[in-house]
Amino acid sequence: MTTDTTVQGAASGATDPGETVLDARGVTMRFGGLTAVRDVNLTVNSGEIVGLIGPNGAGKTTFFNCLTGLYIPTEGEVRYRGQVLPPKSFKVTAAGIARTFQNIRLFANMTVLENVLVGRHTRTREGLWSALLRGPGFHRAEAASRARAMELLAFVGLENKAEHLARNLPYGEQRKLEIARALASEPGLLLLDEPTAGMNPQETRTTEELVFKIRDQGIAVLVIEHDMRFIFNLCDRVAVLVQGEKLIEGDSATVQGDDRVIAAYLGEPFEDAPGDAEAAEVAAAEANAEAPTDSAPGKENDR
Numbered sequence: 124m125t126t127d128t129t130v131q132g133a134a135s136g137a138t139d140p141g142e143t144v145l146d147a148r149g150v151t152m153r154f155g156g157l158t159a160v161r162d163v164n165l166t167v168n169s170g171e172i173v174g175l176i177g178p179n180g181a182g183k184t185t186f187f188n189c190l191t192g193l194y195i196p197t198e199g200e201v202r203y204r205g206q207v208l209p210p211k212s213f214k215v216t217a218a219g220i221a222r223t224f225q226n227i228r229l230f231a232n233m234t235v236l237e238n239v240l241v242g243r244h245t246r247t248r249e250g251l252w253s254a255l256l257r258g259p260g261f262h263r264a265e266a267a268s269r270a271r272a273m274e275l276l277a278f279v280g281l282e283n284k285a286e287h288l289a290r291n292l293p294y295g296e297q298r299k300l301e302i303a304r305a306l307a308s309e310p311g312l313l314l315l316d317e318p319t320a321g322m323n324p325q326e327t328r329t330t331e332e333l334v335f336k337i338r339d340q341g342i343a344v345l346v347i348e349h350d351m352r353f354i355f356n357l358c359d360r361v362a363v364l365v366q367g368e369k370l371i372e373g374d375s376a377t378v379q380g381d382d383r384v385i386a387a388y389l390g391e392p393f394e395d396a397p398g399d400a401e402a403a404e405v406a407a408a409e410a411n412a413e414a415p416t417d418s419a420p421g422k423e424n425d426r
């Protein structure tokens with residue numbers, strides 16, 4: 124796939140409507156005696172935003188690592204647009220899958236712009252001699268690359284920070300820079316591992332809009348998140364991993380209403396849900412209570 128720099132419009136890795144972009148079959152990952160991912164099937168189609176949720180340690184990040192060549196699955200196969208993926212992460216990126224990391228991985232001492240330019244290296248075609256001789260072809264390609272990188276920074280809202288060092292960005296902006304860098308490889312599929320972790324509610328909302336915009340550019344998205352409101356607002360489908368296995372997959376309503384999911388995962392109150400109605404109910408109940416004075420209030424209300 125050759126992709127010239129396009130300064131406008133949809134990303135060049137964009138996929139055709141209805142195309143199966145990702146097809147993971149029977150993916151199993153064992154570490155010694157521990158099976159972190161067991162026989163997971165998952166597809167992502169073009170135009171879709173698919174969520175992957177599950178408790179801590181469920182195997183979500185390990186599954187991403189199996190999709191991106193960081194791990195070679197013990198069993199199973201991963202196809203991107205029909206082709207079995209090579210087990211090397213740079214080749215997976217070149218094929219069209221980009222990702223962000225749960226633990227942010229940026230070049231801390233490079234500028235914001237330089238970080239995005241690094242993300243473009245799989246898409247620049249200038250060879251060694253061109254780079255060494257620094258001829259007109261090289262300068263043209265470099266200028267086009269910078270223009271595209273600036274465009275991507277504007278896309279994620281960081282155009283005014285291009286010359287800042289990555290390490291000086293607030294946490295939420297570092298996560299956005301990771302997204303810009305991932306987009307710089309012009310992917311057809313973007314994998315996001317907890318993109319709103321550490322963000323405040325305002326930043327989370329902006330990120331939600333950003334993910335919709337990415338989808339609208341023709342890039343399919345697979346996203347891991349613990350913020351259920353974010354996931355259920357955003358995703359066309361949600362798959363639930365529990366102890367390495369896929370428990371269920373479906374639209375938001377189906378997944379939210381599934382008893383096993385509630386038991387395994389959603390039994391906890393939604394961390395970020397405002398729960399106004401619930402809070403009002405509790406307040407009313409407390410006001411109407413027969414006021415037992417001798418015990419600590421409402422342990423039974425704790426969930």
Ligand SMILES: Nc1ncnc2c1ncn2[C@@H]1O[C@H](COP(=O)(O)OP(=O)(O)OP(=O)(O)O)[C@@H](O)[C@H]1O
Binds near residue numbers: 157181183225
């Ligand atoms: N390289 C590794 N070697 C050994 N065990 C590993 C390795 N990577 C992950 N694991 C184990 O695999 C299991 C799944 O971990 P993973 O990080 O994929 O979970 P997760 O669903 O992403 O959790 P979280 O929501 O906390 O990020 C855990 O028990 C973890 O300790």
Ligand SMILES: [Mg+2]
Binds near residue numbers: 183184185225
């Ligand atoms: Mg994880």
